Amino acid sequence: MLETDLRRLDGELSRLLGDDAGFLETLRGSNDVRILDLACGACDEAEVLTRRIARLRGDELPETAAGIRFTGMDIRAREIGWARERFRGEGAVSYEFLEGDARRLDGHSQLPEQFDLVFMRHQNLWNGRRVWEEIYHKALEKLSPGGRLVITSYFDREHEQALAAIQAQGGKLLVTHRNPFSRELATPGKSVDRHLAVLQKT
Numbered sequence: 001m002l003e004t005d006l007r008r009l010d011g012e013l014s015r016l017l018g019d020d021a022g023f024l025e026t027l028r029g030s031n032d033v034r035i036l037d038l039a040c041g042a043c044d045e046a047e048v049l050t051r052r053i054a055r056l057r058g059d060e061l062p063e064t065a066a067g068i069r070f071t072g073m074d075i076r077a078r079e080i081g082w083a084r085e086r087f088r089g090e091g092a093v094s095y096e097f098l099e100g101d102a103r104r105l106d107g108h109s110q111l112p113e114q115f116d117l118v119f120m121r122h123q124n125l126w127n128g129r130r131v132w133e134e135i136y137h138k139a140l141e142k143l144s145p146g147g148r149l150v151i152t153s154y155f156d157r158e159h160e161q162a163l164a165a166i167q168a169q170g171g172k173l174l175v176t177h178r179n180p181f182s183r184e185l186a187t188p189g190k191s192v193d194r195h196l197a198v199l200q201k202t
């Protein structure tokens with residue numbers, strides 16, 4: 001199921017970002033593409049994201065011409081440990097997984113100033129509005145001028161509320177999309193990557 005979910009996520013990302021001329025220009029103009037995956041849990045999507053970014057640039061992994069630096073962060077040490085075991089850099093691609101609070105990114109001195117893609121899979125506004133508003137703020141702060149913030153959500157209403165909160169902080173919504181291939185979960189109205197949205201910084 002995990003593999004299928006990731007394949008479907010990749011398909012939706014390919015469509016949404018592949019149509020985004022501004023983002024493609026950002027990627028193709030960079031020799032050092034940076035991806036930040038916030039609250040990533042075990043960061044299942046790490047390789048899907050690096051591969052997709054390479055393809056959008058017109059490269060393939062591991063032969064990609066551009067450096068691709070992936071940083072994943074979550075507050076749960078165990079999941080970050082799993083991610084470190086699973087994903088190892090190869091060629092021009094590097095992975096770094098940090099245990100930490102996404103509201104306190106400044107505490108990580110090794111973190112680049114800006115990222116071309118900030119990703120949050122299954123953002124969790126309903127688990128604590130104040131916390132997640134702060135995480136959205138940090139996500140926008142870390143975004144490069146031509147970069148994109150991509151979120152996915154489990155629920156319709158939570159997605160709408162997250163978009164409103166991100167836009168209230170200066171995020172500009174480019175596209176939001178109901179994933180037709182989203183896998184239904186046991187909780188009514190909840191499904192995997194049910195919605196995806198792409199935003200940029202105003």
Ligand SMILES: C[S@@+](CC[C@H](N)C(=O)[O-])C[C@H]1O[C@@H](n2cnc3c(N)ncnc32)[C@H](O)[C@@H]1O
Pocket residue numbers: 038039040041042043073074075076100101102103120121122123124131
């Ligand atoms: C709904 S889960 C999504 C996990 C993963 N992105 C996925 O799609 O499977 C929300 C994640 O947010 C993380 N989280 C909650 N508060 C956080 C914080 N302040 N800083 C970093 N991660 C946090 C949790 O540990 C959890 O992994």
